[in-house]
Amino acid sequence: MADFIKTQNSFANGEVAPEFYAHDNINGLSRLENMDVLAGGGLSRRSGLVSVDKLVGLARLVSFSVSDGDEYIIAITDYYIDIYFGDTLYQSLKTPWPYSDIINLQYAQRFGTMIFVHPNYPPQTLYKSGNKFYIREFEFSRNDADMTVNMPFVKFDDASDIKITVSAHASGNNYATFTTNADFWTPENVGGRLYLLDRQWRITEYISPTQIVVHTNGTYTLPSASVSDWRECAFGARRGWPRSITFHQDRLVFGGSRDWPSGIWLSRVGVHNDFNAGTGLDDQAIFISLLSTKRQQICTVVSSDNLQILTNVGEWAISSKPLTPASVDIKQHTSVGSFGACYLAPQKIEGATIFVSASGHDIRELSLDELGENYNANDLCALSKHLMTSPVDIAYNDTTRQLFVVQSTGVMSVLNQNASLGISAWGTYKTRGEFLSVTVCNGHTYVVVNRDGDTYLERFSPVAMTDVNKYSFSFTASGLPLRVSGHNASRLRLRKIVARVIDTKSISINDHRITLPNEVYADGASGYTGDVSISLLGTSHECTTPCWTIHGNEDYPITVLSVSMHGWYTV
Numbered sequence: 001m002a003d004f005i006k007t008q009n010s011f012a013n014g015e016v017a018p019e020f021y022a023h024d025n026i027n028g029l030s031r032l033e034n035m036d037v038l039a040g041g042g043l044s045r046r047s048g049l050v051s052v053d054k055l056v057g058l059a060r061l062v063s064f065s066v067s068d069g070d071e072y073i074i075a076i077t078d079y080y081i082d083i084y085f086g087d088t089l090y091q092s093l094k095t096p097w098p099y100s101d102i103i104n105l106q107y108a109q110r111f112g113t114m115i116f117v118h119p120n121y122p123p124q125t126l127y128k129s130g131n132k133f134y135i136r137e138f139e140f141s142r143n144d145a146d147m148t149v150n151m152p153f154v155k156f157d158d159a160s161d162i163k164i165t166v167s168a169h170a171s172g173n174n175y176a177t178f179t180t181n182a183d184f185w186t187p188e189n190v191g192g193r194l195y196l197l198d199r200q201w202r203i204t205e206y207i208s209p210t211q212i213v214v215h216t217n218g219t220y221t222l223p224s225a226s227v228s229d230w231r232e233c234a235f236g237a238r239r240g241w242p243r244s245i246t247f248h249q250d251r252l253v254f255g256g257s258r259d260w261p262s263g264i265w266l267s268r269v270g271v272h273n274d275f276n277a278g279t280g281l282d283d284q285a286i287f288i289s290l291l292s293t294k295r296q297q298i299c300t301v302v303s304s305d306n307l308q309i310l311t312n313v314g315e316w317a318i319s320s321k322p323l324t325p326a327s328v329d330i331k332q333h334t335s336v337g338s339f340g341a342c343y344l345a346p347q348k349i350e351g352a353t354i355f356v357s358a359s360g361h362d363i364r365e366l367s368l369d370e371l372g373e374n375y376n377a378n379d380l381c382a383l384s385k386h387l388m389t390s391p392v393d394i395a396y397n398d399t400t401r402q403l404f405v406v407q408s409t410g411v412m413s414v415l416n417q418n419a420s421l422g423i424s425a426w427g428t429y430k431t432r433g434e435f436l437s438v439t440v441c442n443g444h445t446y447v448v449v450n451r452d453g454d455t456y457l458e459r460f461s462p463v464a465m466t467d468v469n470k471y472s473f474s475f476t477a478s479g480l481p482l483r484v485s486g487h488n489a490s491r492l493r494l495r496k497i498v499a500r501v502i503d504t505k506s507i508s509i510n511d512h513r514i515t516l517p518n519e520v521y522a523d524g525a526s527g528y529t530g531d532v533s534i535s536l537l538g539t540s541h542e543c544t545t546p547c548w549t550i551h552g553n554e555d556y557p558i559t560v561l562s563v564s565m566h567g568w569y570t571v
Helices: none
Strands: 002-008 032-033 035-037 043-045 050-052 061-064 071-075 080-085 086-092 107-108 113-118 119-130 132-137 163-169 177-182 193-196 199-208 211-213 231-233 242-248 251-257 261-265 288-289 298-303 307-311 315-318 329-333 347-349 353-355 363-368 373-378 391-397 402-407 412-418 423-430 432-443 445-451 454-461 473-478 491-504 528-540 551-554 561-571
Touching: 032 035, 035 423, 035 473, 043 445, 050 445, 061 107, 061 391, 061 445, 061 561, 071 432, 086 132, 107 242, 113 242, 177 199, 251 298, 298 353, 315 373, 329 373, 347 391, 353 391, 373 391, 391 445, 402 432, 402 445
Parallel strands: 032 423, 061 432, 242 298, 391 432
Antiparallel strands: 002 561, 032 473, 035 043, 043 561, 050 454, 061 071, 071 080, 080 086, 107 113, 113 119, 119 132, 163 177, 177 211, 193 199, 193 231, 199 211, 242 251, 251 261, 261 288, 298 307, 307 315, 315 329, 347 353, 353 363, 363 373, 391 402, 402 412, 412 423, 432 445, 445 454, 473 551, 491 528, 491 561
């Protein structure tokens, strides 16, 4: 047997999957639960949770900054939103969305206004006026001269062979009957708009699958033949509404809709409710449709250096600066695809866009190469895919440099990320109950937690040692199976395990509770800083399991800088 001393003074890779246990260049752990990896590579017990409020039901969280600089937490529940300022309920508002549809609700904010979109509902605008918040349906701008609406119009695939015969209607000169050569209309068309004969028509009455009554502003001349050159409004009850949204170069951008999944609509510059393409002037609205050999369903759109378009099968970007109707430089850069089962808002980390891949098992980092010409989609979960099972919400706290990903199991996967220091460490957070949603506001991380059938809004606090002053939580960090000098050990005898700690009041190594100086348990006293150890650990023939585990469930701080093992081994 050969003597060895092996010290691990960095845990920068966090919890890694078993297939990486035999790699020598990984500073990882086999388990990291309710602990964080610090900037220096050490380990620390996670912050506890403090109570904010009991919610009326299941909720999804969004943060909202208003024009006066204040930040609010929005808890979106079944047909309501509850707005919190700090830890206090500020106001509640009625909404059109049941909880079952909130998972696909997307949003974008600009100058104290937040617009929500969902493919089955008209967009809604949330804003603050005076001391109150209001929510109302988004309105496209109107032209006073002819009362037309600046909405986008497109030719849908199922209308390509449809011809319209225009005939007079008894209601007056500005009414008409539209008759199609095949069944086409539904009652959902009522209230929608069409564009033909160089004018807009509003559908006022459904008669049959082949006939509707329409109204236009002013008189018109009956055409001598049926009309095949016509378009429908891109959005409405019949065709659905925008799926995704952002602001880019002072344009409002809608990405995809229920019936036109590959469409991108950009508003007029500075006029965010005007989507009339007009004559193609530089500041007028733009319409683009993604073309490729695969069907493109836009999942979300992101404003960065370029306009990023994340679809179910790939990542696109429009790099034009400025972006005008005559200069649209668009191309697909990568072929990862984005998660589409629910909306997981892309996050910004150190200039890169972080998104969940189509498989749901990867967190990808979309960033430009050194030349600033092409995007790469690096995998941030390459070592820890076992922790990414079924994500349902995501948020990044740039104050603590942590990415939080809530899983459908109620566990939260957490990435401690600091690229400049080489930290990219995944672990898990657990609490008594289930995490449901997460967001960040004013540097604080807020979560929705289900406990014993009730739903609560809570906040992580660095001074809290328990969850909501009631629930203690256990924490665990386990090392990797022993490898020495590039070899796997087949027989191992551990003589001593030493952990170097700072400001620590409670620690257990393996099954041994370490006795620290009694004064550290006094209220307000500092924790212990130094080395703690256990000895005479025996011989093991099972060398595929962790050699050490640091754990505990007492309500005291713990920080571990390194772990050393002393003993003998046989290859």
